[in-house]
Structure formats: structure tokens, C-alpha cells
Amino acid sequence: MTWSLPNILTVLRLLAAPGVAVLFLYFTRPWADWIALVLFSGAALTDWIDGYLARAWSQESKFGAMLDPIADKAMVVIALLVICGFSGMDPWILLPATLILFRETFVSGLREFLGDTAGTLRVTRLAKWKTAAQMTAIAVLFSTGAFEHYFIMQTWGMSDAVVRDILAGEVPDELGIVWKYRGMQISWWVGIVLLWAAMVLTLVTGGDYFRKSLPHLKG
Template sequence: MTWTFPNTLTVLRLLAAPGVAVMFLYFHRPWADWFALALFLGASLTDFLDGYLARAWKQESKFGRMLDPIADKAMVVIALMVIVGYSSMSPWLVLPATVILFREVFVSGLREFLGDTAGTLKVTKLAKWKTTAQMVAIAVLFAQGVFEHYLWSSTAGMDQPMVDAILTGQEEDLHGLRWKLTGMVWSGHAGLWLLWLAAALTLITGIDYFRKSVPYFKD
């Protein structure tokens, strides 16, 4: 294996995957949300950079082609586990997350089964869009967690009638409750829509990979 800069970026992305979860073990919210979001965004950026630099510098390698999808899947799977774990377990969130997790495990199993013929399941452009949609959706959902925590921490010491009066404009909004609520609602809705889009693309590419592998199931 040739240790190139693009391969180094891929390895760093793989190592960053568990780091997203570790942020919530060692830091209190909202710092955990901020650090997880920053780490996830930085790692997602390397997903574009490592492939681009490998092609531009003619440093493409078998190691990079093997490790790149593994790093992507680790990032997505661990981040989704964290988001679902800290959510209210809404079916609107759990269902697309389940579709994504199932597909990623299923396709990984297909590639392992195919062995030397796994090249049949080459990464398509649609699969790359799928990964992009997943990462954008997860980043937006992490942002929702930031808005949500700041909103509830700003209401500390207030009773519900006071909170309602501020949000309806009857009382002065000294703590920015309205813009924090707006940020939480919009990022939550946008994150869910993007996650459902990612789940749809994930399902389509999963079916495509399965269809391509069917001929190899025949004894």
C-alpha cells in the first residue's frame, strides 16, 4: 500500500466516525452538538477532497477504493445512531434511518459474498448523490439539536404561560426564544425531508446493486 495524502484523508474520515459519538460521552450539550457537527462536516469535506485529489494527482489506489465506501458508511451509520438515540424516537425519523442502515449492511454483505467479482457493484453517480444527501441531512439534523438545546436552556426558570407569551409576542423576547424556535423547527423539517430523500436514493441504489448481483446467486 502506498501511503498518499488522499489515503490519509480517507483514514482520518474513518477515525472521525466514532469520534462523533464520543463527543456526546465527554461533553455536555450544546458543546457536544457543536463538536459533533464540526467533526462531521470536516469529515464529510474529506469525502470530496480525497477522491478529487487522488484523481488530480494520479494517486488512485486499490486501498483508497476499498476504504472510501467503508469510511462513508461508518460516518453515516454512527451519526444516525447518535441522532436517533438523542431523538424522541419519532417514526418519521426512525423509518428512513432504518432503511439507510439496512441498505448499507445489505450491500456490504453482497460485496463480501461476491468476493473477487465485487467489482460488479461499482459505485454509481446516483450512489454518490445518495451519500451526499445522507451527509447533508445528518448535518442539518445535528444543527437542529443545537437550536433545540439552546431554546430549552433559554427557558430555564420560566413557566409555560411565560414561554407562550414570549413566543406569541405578548412579552418582550429578551432571550431570542423566537429565532431559536424558528431555527429548530426549520432545521428539523429540512433535515427530515433530506433524510427521506436520502432514504429513497438509498433504496433505489440498493435495489440496483441487488439486481446486478442476482446472476451470481445461481449455483
């Protein structure tokens, strides 16, 4: 194993995966949401940077090739667990998250069974889009958690009628409640659309991988 910069970035991305969940143990919300968003986004960015540097500097290695998909999956799996938790197991999030986790577990088990043969099944461009969609959706949903927390805290103790009047513009919005509510709504819908798109890409690429592996499973 060579401690090149691309490999170091991959290891840091792997370590950042559990860090996203641990943040919620030591920081109160919405700070935990914002820090998790920054940490996750930074780690997701290294997914592109380490691959680019490895190819540009001719530093591609077996260690990096092995660890890169593990780091990606760890990031996605742990982040989805955190989001499912603070979303109250919202079915709009829980269903695609479940299918994504199922696919990742299935493909990981299939790769383990295939052993060295798995290396001959090349990663498609669609699979890269799948990873990008997953990470973008998760980053957006982390921002939803932050907006939601601000909105709840600043409307705490207000009656539903007062909140409705503020959102309708009938009462002065002295606390900036409206933009927090809009941010919560917009980021939630954008995150949900991206998450469901990621789910579709995840299932399609999983089916494609299984189809390619069938010749190696005969007998």
C-alpha cells in the same frame, strides 16, 4: 499501501466516525452538538476532496478504493445512532434511519459474498447523490440538536403560557428564544426532508445493486 494525502484523508474520515459519538461522552450539550456538526461536516467534505485529489494526482489505490466506502458507511451509521438517541427515537427519524442502516448492511454483506466480483459492479451517480443526501441530512439534524438544547435551557422554569406569549410576540424576547425556536423548527424540517429523500435514494440504489448482482448469484 501508500500513505498518499488522499489515503490519509480517508483514514482520518474513518477515525472521525467514532469520534462523533465519543464527543457526547466528554462534552456537554450544546457544545457536543456543535463540535459533532463541525467534525462530521469536515469529515464529509474530505469524502469529495480525497477522491478528487486521487484522480487529479493519479494516486488512486486499492487501499483507498477499499477504505473509502467503509469510512462513508461508518460515518453515516454512527451519526444516525447518535441522532436517534438524542431525538428520543422520534419515528420521523427512526424509520428512515432503520431503512438506511438495513440497506447498508445488506449491500455490505452482498459485496462480501460476491468478493472480487463486487468490484465489477460500478458505483452509479445516483449512489453518490445518496451519500451526499445522507451526510447533508445528518449535518442539518446535528444543528437541530444544538438549537433544541438552547431553547430548552432558556425556557427552563417558564410556564407554557409565557413561552407561547414570547413566541407570539406578546412578551419581549430578551433571551433570543424566538430565533432559537425558529432555528430548531427550520433545521428539523429541512433535516427530515433530506433524510427521507436520502432513504428513498438509499433503497433505490440498493435495489439497483441487488439487480446487477443477480447474474452472479445464480446456481
